[in-house]
Amino acid sequence: xxASGRPTGAGRVRDTGTPxxxxxxxxxxxxxxxxxxxxxxxxxxxxxxxxSGGFDRMALRSGAKEMAAQLRFARAHAIATGVxxxxxxxxxxxxxxGANGRGGTLPDTLDVRFTGAREVQPREGVGAIVFFGxxxxxxxxxxxxxxxxxxxxxxxxxxxxxxxxRGEGGR
Numbered sequence: 053x054x055a056s057g058r059p060t061g062a063g064r065v066r067d068t069g070t071p072x073x074x075x076x077x078x079x080x081x082x083x084x085x086x087x088x089x090x091x092x093x094x095x096x097x098x099x100x101x102x103x104s105g106g107f108d109r110m111a112l113r114s115g116a117k118e119m120a121a122q123l124r125f126a127r128a129h130a131i132a133t134g135v136x137x138x139x140x141x142x143x144x145x146x147x148x149x150g151a152n153g154r155g156g157t158l159p160d161t162l163d164v165r166f167t168g169a170r171e172v173q174p175r176e177g178v179g180a181i182v183f184f185g186x187x188x189x190x191x192x193x194x195x196x197x198x199x200x201x202x203x204x205x206x207x208x209x210x211x212x213x214x215x216x217x218r219g220e221g222g223r
């Protein structure tokens with residue numbers, strides 16, 4: 053076979069290095085590809101926010117998952133060390149203190165309610181759950197809510213099991 057007047061052998065065509073004719077598409081630049089990817093990502097983020105109930109509701113669910121994880125950590129730490137661990141939360145200031153020096157705050161947009169044993173409260177207005185070395189706990193419920201949505205983080209007093217479920221909420 054012959055390409056551009058040069059024989060190549062075995063029926064293959066060899067590139068002669070001649071430029072593509074004018075007006076022929078040459079592909080996309082890296083800048084164009086990055087711009088399109090950024091637009092797709094931004095559109096996806098906005099769509100996810102709208103479809104999942106908004107960014108405030110994402111913060112609500114994220115806060116509830118974080119509290120469940122911290123309670124589970126306190127229970128696991130109590131079992132591992134054999135030393136009782138206290139998880140305390142102040143609903144008014146939306147701050148919490150957990151096992152092994154962990155602590156943090158919840159977003160100001162969330163309403164926080166705690167129900168638990170008064171005997172283990174560190175002070176008035178602050179709720180606490182104590183996990184014992186065998187996995188049991190004093191039990192309680194932490195409810196995070198935002199307008200008409202809520203998540204309950206429940207701790208069973210006998211087993212210390214931490215569960216997370218949607219609740220009926222609202223201020």
